[in-house]
Amino acid sequence: xxxxxxxxxxxxxxxxxxxxxxxxxxxxxxxxxxxxxxxxxxxxxxxxxxxxxxxxxxxxxxxxxxxxxxxxxxxxxxxxxxxxxxxxxxxxxxxxxxxxxxxxxxxxxxxxxxxxxxxxxxxxxxxxxxxxxxxxxxxxxxxxxxxxxxxxxxxxxxxxxxxxxxxx
Amino acid sequence: xxxxxxxxxxxxxxxxxxxxxxxxxxxxxxxxxxxxxxxxxxxxxxxxxxxxxxxxxxxxxxxxxxxxxxxxxxxxxxxxxxxxxxxxxxxxxxxxxxxxxxxxxxxxxxxxxxxxxxxxxxxxxxxxxxxxxxxxxxxxxxxxxxxxxxxxxxxxxxxxxxxxxxxxxxxxxxxxxxxxxxxxxxxxxxxxxxxxxxxxxxxxxxxxxxxxxxxxxxxxxxxxxxxxxxxxxxxxxxxxxxxxxxxxxxxxxxxxxxxxxxxxxxxxxxxxxxxxxxxxxxxxxxxxxxxxxxxxxxxxxxxxxxxxxxxxxxxxxxxxxxxxxxxxxxxxxxxxxxxxxxxxxxxxxxxxxxxxxxxxxxxxxxxxxxxxxxxxxxxxxxxxxxxxxxxxxxxxxxxxxxxxxxxxxxxxxxxxxxxxxxxxxxxxxxxxxxxxxxxxxxxxxxxxxxxxxxxxxxxxxxxxxxxxxxxxxxxxxxxxxxxxxxxxxxxxxxxxxxxxxxxxxxxxxxxxxxxxxxxxxxxxxxxxxxxxxxxxxxxxxxxxxxxxxxxxxxxxxxxxxxxxxxxxxxxxxxxxxxxxxxxxxxxxxxxxxxxxxxxxxxxxxxxxxxxxxxxxxxxxxx
Amino acid sequence: xxxxxxxxxxxxxxxxxxxxxxxxxxxxxxxxxxxxxxxxxxxxxxxxxxxxxxxxxxxxxxxxxxxxxxxxxxxxxxxxxxxxxxxxxxxxxxxxxxxxxx
Numbered sequence: 001x002x003x004x005x006x007x008x009x010x011x012x013x014x015x016x017x018x019x020x021x022x023x024x025x026x027x028x029x030x031x032x033x034x035x036x037x038x039x040x041x042x043x044x045x046x047x048x049x050x051x052x053x054x055x056x057x058x059x060x061x062x063x064x065x066x067x068x069x070x071x072x073x074x075x076x077x078x079x080x081x082x083x084x085x086x087x088x089x090x091x092x093x094x095x096x097x098x099x100x101x102x103x104x105x106x107x108x109x110x111x112x113x114x115x116x117x118x119x120x121x122x123x124x125x126x127x128x129x130x131x132x133x134x135x136x137x138x139x140x141x142x143x144x145x146x147x148x149x150x151x152x153x154x155x156x157x158x159x160x161x162x163x164x165x166x167x168x
Numbered sequence: 169x170x171x172x173x174x175x176x177x178x179x180x181x182x183x184x185x186x187x188x189x190x191x192x193x194x195x196x197x198x199x200x201x202x203x204x205x206x207x208x209x210x211x212x213x214x215x216x217x218x219x220x221x222x223x224x225x226x227x228x229x230x231x232x233x234x235x236x237x238x239x240x241x242x243x244x245x246x247x248x249x250x251x252x253x254x255x256x257x258x259x260x261x262x263x264x265x266x267x268x269x270x271x272x273x274x275x276x277x278x279x280x281x282x283x284x285x286x287x288x289x290x291x292x293x294x295x296x297x298x299x300x301x302x303x304x305x306x307x308x309x310x311x312x313x314x315x316x317x318x319x320x321x322x323x324x325x326x327x328x329x330x331x332x333x334x335x336x337x338x339x340x341x342x343x344x345x346x347x348x349x350x351x352x353x354x355x356x357x358x359x360x361x362x363x364x365x366x367x368x369x370x371x372x373x374x375x376x377x378x379x380x381x382x383x384x385x386x387x388x389x390x391x392x393x394x395x396x397x398x399x400x401x402x403x404x405x406x407x408x409x410x411x412x413x414x415x416x417x418x419x420x421x422x423x424x425x426x427x428x429x430x431x432x433x434x435x436x437x438x439x440x441x442x443x444x445x446x447x448x449x450x451x452x453x454x455x456x457x458x459x460x461x462x463x464x465x466x467x468x469x470x471x472x473x474x475x476x477x478x479x480x481x482x483x484x485x486x487x488x489x490x491x492x493x494x495x496x497x498x499x500x501x502x503x504x505x506x507x508x509x510x511x512x513x514x515x516x517x518x519x520x521x522x523x524x525x526x527x528x529x530x531x532x533x534x535x536x537x538x539x540x541x542x543x544x545x546x547x548x549x550x551x552x553x554x555x556x557x558x559x560x561x562x563x564x565x566x567x568x569x570x571x572x573x574x575x576x577x578x579x580x581x582x583x584x585x586x587x588x589x590x591x592x593x594x595x596x597x598x599x600x601x602x603x604x605x606x607x608x609x610x611x612x613x614x615x616x617x618x619x620x621x622x623x624x625x626x627x628x629x630x631x632x633x634x635x636x637x638x639x640x641x642x643x644x645x646x647x648x649x650x651x652x653x654x655x656x657x658x659x660x661x662x663x664x665x666x667x668x669x670x671x672x673x674x675x676x677x678x679x680x681x682x683x684x685x686x687x688x689x690x691x692x693x694x695x696x697x698x699x700x701x702x703x704x705x706x707x708x709x710x711x712x713x714x715x716x717x718x719x720x721x722x723x724x725x726x727x728x729x730x731x732x733x734x735x736x737x738x739x740x741x742x743x744x745x746x747x748x749x750x751x752x753x754x755x756x757x758x759x760x761x762x763x764x765x766x767x768x769x770x771x772x773x774x775x776x777x778x779x780x781x782x783x784x785x786x787x788x789x790x
Numbered sequence: 791x792x793x794x795x796x797x798x799x800x801x802x803x804x805x806x807x808x809x810x811x812x813x814x815x816x817x818x819x820x821x822x823x824x825x826x827x828x829x830x831x832x833x834x835x836x837x838x839x840x841x842x843x844x845x846x847x848x849x850x851x852x853x854x855x856x857x858x859x860x861x862x863x864x865x866x867x868x869x870x871x872x873x874x875x876x877x878x879x880x881x882x883x884x885x886x887x888x889x890x891x892x
Contacts, residue, residue: 006792007791007792010792010796014796014800017800017804018800018803018804018807021804021807021808021827022807024807024811024823024824024827025807025810025811025814025815025820025824030817030819030820033820033823034819034823037823037826037827040827040830041830044830044833044834047797047800047834047837048834048837050792051797051837051838051841052841053837053840053841053851053854055851056833056837056851056854056855059855059858060833060858063858063861063862064826064830064858064861067862068826068861068862068865071865071866071869072819072822072823072865072869074869075819075822075869075872075873076819078873078876079818079819079872079873079876079882087817088815088816088817088820089815089816089817090814090815090816091764091814091815091816091884091885092885093764093765093768093813093814094814096768097768097809097810097813097814098810098814100768100771100772100775100809100813101771101806101807101809101810101813102806103772103775104771104774104775104805104806104809105802105803105806107775107778107779107782108778108802108805108806109799109802110782111778111782112795112798112799112802113795114782117794117842117843118843119793119794119842119843120842120843120844120845120846122841122845122846127848127851130848131848131851131852131855134848134849134852135852135855139852142852142856146856146859146860149859149860149863150859150862150863152863153862153863153864153866153867154866156866156867156870157866157867157869157870158870160867160870160871160873160874161870161873161874163874760888761888761889762884762885762888763884763887764812764813764814764821764884764885767812767813768813771809771813
């Protein structure tokens with residue numbers, strides 16, 4: 001990544017992400033929300049690329065933009081009822097929630113700016129190889145557990161959605 | 169032998185375990201196990217006794233050894249053995265009487281469905297008593313003291329199907345618990361002050377101790393234990409009721425074990441009472457009062473066992489009185505002789521009851537024709553109890569009377585003499601009514617089997633001759649063995665001997681006149697002194713008074729506590745729970761069930777917590 | 791020059807938007823979308839911390855991957871639940887699914 005272009009890219013991608021995230025929340029049509037969610041995910045991948053985390057960016061595209069977004073779209077389709085144009089309404093907490101979220105944002109941001117970080121300079125390099133070594137080395141047990149978790153989620157989701165066939 | 173002393177209580181305990189676990193079904197085997205254990209203990213006791221005589225072990229230099237029993241920070245409790253002449257004598261008495269009672273029971277309890285159970289209890293009872301005797305510290309003594317109480321509970325309630333027996337054993341247990349509480353307090357006070365349970369160490373600690381008031385309090389508290397166990401007034405009420413147990417048990421309780429424990433304790437720790445003269449005075453008068461109190465009751469009772477029970481009370485009063493006037497020699501000597509002739513009397517009474525199937529002396533009569541051995545051994549026991557020379561009771565009773573006289577307690581001496589007269593009277597009233605006179609039996613009585621009569625004969629022999637051991641003209645007799653501080657050799661007081669013998673003979677003659685020859689009509693006397701007779705017959709209404717106190721005072725207080733418990737304690741608890749429930753009934757509406765509501769609250773809380781925690785960073789409070 | 795603060799700021803903003811969506815939307819699927827946004831913002835933080843503070847380690851990345859794994863599992867199960875509830879009650883509105891209350 002060219003150093004001079006980095007701010008440009010960052011601001012651009014950030015703007016896309018924040019705007020599309022807002023759109024996810026504020027769109028009246030849930031299908032539109034889902035589509036903007038995909039845009040957010042893809043932008044997120046761009047941010048990872050900016051952070052020179054190429055592998056994470058690829059995973060982000062594959063899992064989020066690919067799988068999760070598709071899942072969500074399917075779920076929308078399966079649960080559609082009534083007018084699709086007003087399928088994503090707010091509930092009664094809209095105002096108080098916005099105040100709470102704003103307060104949260106203010107607190108978090110002030111915390112961020114009040115924290116001193118010790119930046120360690122480094123040259124960018126690919127993370128794929130050290131990631132692979134760590135995955136199969138220090139984190140191998142967590143890795144296996146994550147695999148199990150995915151299997152369980154798979155089985156669980158199937159059983160939940162399909163229901164257990166009652167014996168006799 | 170002395171190093172084997174720990175086996176003496178352990179063997180009968182082992183017998184108890186074996187009978188309870190293994191031989192319960194085989195009755196004869198159970199009896200043999202118990203008797204064998206007891207006999208072995210007796211052999212060891214005999215060995216110890218002769219060793220004590222030979223090795224010159226005296227009251228001042230006892231043999232003592234102990235192992236650690238339990239240890240808590242600050243308290244070290246040992247289980248130990250203390251052998252001195254007092255222990256040796258007591259061991260012999262307990263072992264001989266217990267063994268004879270066990271042999272006798274083979275006949276008496278024959279065919280009883282609880283035969284093995286009976287033997288297991290007897291073994292445990294003997295074991296507890298022997299453990300109590302050899303104990304070298306208060307804690308161990310108290311442990312066995314309680315075990316004795318438990319066994320008496322089990323044995324008195326042996327026929328637990330009968331309500332009267334169940335009531336009697338509860339009465340015995342509760343009365344003893346009351347007394348044991350005092351005893352326990354006394355022990356704790358002593359431990360608190362001197363930091364040891366050991367008899368010897370305590371005795372040394374008393375020497376230079378100044379605070380007599382404290383010692384007096386501790387001594388009187390400790391004395392409450394013997395008041396219960398040795399059935400002194402006012403905690404005597406359990407003993408007459410203890411007759412509900414099988415007769416051999418009565419013999420064991422009244423002669424050698426339970427009731428002797430109290431007197432033994434007094435003798436064992438006499439130094440404590442000696443250091444607190446007021447407590448000694450209390451002991452003397454409690455004993456004296458009990459002796460005359462019980463003797464007067466015994467005069468009018470009908471139940472043969474009851475008469476013997478009150479006679480035991482009276483004799484125990486004698487012993488306690490002897491200790492109280494400062495002569496543990498006389499007290500222990502009387503305990504020893506009394507153990508033999510009272511066991512003899514009870515076993516004889518058991519034999520008679522066994523034959524006529526009734527306890528009332530009016531349902532017996534003329535047993536002398538059918539039951540020669542029982543009758544004549546019983547007469548020997550009665551003569552010993554009445555104090556006719558040369559039988560055992562004469563010597564020990566005279567020694568007590570002499571001790572009271574020498575110590576200057578003229579009042580107690582007179583009481584003791586009156587009791588001697590009464591004792592002779594009621595014993596021979598019993599004999600003339602039950603064993604002589606006309607035949608009133610409903611069954612055809614016949615002599616008891618050999619295993620019952622042989623113990624009677626052995627005990628009769630003891631009752632005749634044991635007294636010479638402590639007779640005043642015998643050197644190196646009982647008095648040189650068991651004493652406090654220094655042996656006290658009494659010079660025979662022939663005047664006193666003469667008086668007491670005269671009184672006893674007067675009692676016998678009076679009994680003969682009233683019940684044998686019927687020159688004086690018992691009925692007329694009874695009618696003439698009806699109120700007095702009623703009071704005596706009803707045992708001075710002590711039971712009724714207690715009943716009234718419990719019904720009216722204790723239950724009133726209890727109902728007050730009940731009210732307090734129901735309304736204040738429960739009220740507090742219920743009030744708290746009710747208010748919590750009421751609060752919950754209101755607060756549950758906070759739970760909307762809406763996840764987003766929860767999430768919102770959680771995040772608001774997070775914001776607040778972060779604000780609070782982050783205050784230094786955010787520059788709020790520096 | 792883009793510093794760690796920019797990325798953290800972006801994460802904070804995104805998290806707040808996600809939180810708002812998760813708390814204030816009626817539709818269960820929209821709530822899930824909000825949660826996904828929150829998870830993603832956390833990922834940005836993790837990656838940024840890893841890159842700027844400890845560039846020689848990969849712990850942050852590993853965490854990111856695990857978060858993605860858990861998110862995927864969560865979405866699968868959650869959507870199955872939503873579908874199931876929809877079939878039972880003909881609704882996917884979270885405020886109608888309040889059987890947990892008193």
